[in-house]
Amino acid sequence: MEIDIAEMLRKRGLKVTPQRIAVIKTMIRGGHFSGEQIFSELKKTEPSISLSTVYNALETLEKAGIIRSFEAGGKTWYEMRMEPHVNVFCEDLGDIVDVDLDLGSLEKNLEEKGIQPKNLSVIVYAECSKMKKV
CATH class of the missing domain: 1.10.10.10 (Winged helix-like DNA-binding domain superfamily/Winged helix DNA-binding domain)
Incomplete structure (x- = not known):
């Protein structure tokens, strides 16, 4: 497309x-x-x-x-990826890997507290050399 x-x-x-x-x-x-x-x-x-x-x-x-x-x-x-996902910053490799997880409960919990996320960014720092293929 x-x-x-x-x-x-x-x-x-x-x-x-x-x-x-x-x-x-x-x-x-x-x-x-x-x-x-x-x-x-x-x-x-x-x-x-x-x-x-x-x-x-x-x-x-x-x-x-x-x-x-x-x-x-x-x-x-x-x-350019706008939908909520997790960005894993690989401290050992210097790479960033996208991981698709259901972030619906996080969004729901925020909204219950009166927070309307405009940009839900979840950043995880990890060692990726031992990570399973995503």
Whole structure:
């Protein structure tokens, strides 16, 4: 299924810019990215792009609900996966692994306390070299 990135941006009231399209194209393949990783990737094909432009695009895309960010291992990470899941930060490998768990009871408990989560991010720090394949 091909995603129309320009239409995705327009639906959220955003201006369609080459920089935003490039950031989404980099992230759409999945995974977790730091701003520096996205910048390095884009610099190969867009030599005039600046790091501040990448971070401005990431901030705009996050505010529009297209991507989300979380902190792990002293960095901010960005991902396009918006549904609630667990991000496992592998301290020994430096990787981040998505784990699908039913977070419904956590959401329900929060809502019972009057908390309406906008972005449910669960970060687990672990040693992953001994982890079973997820």
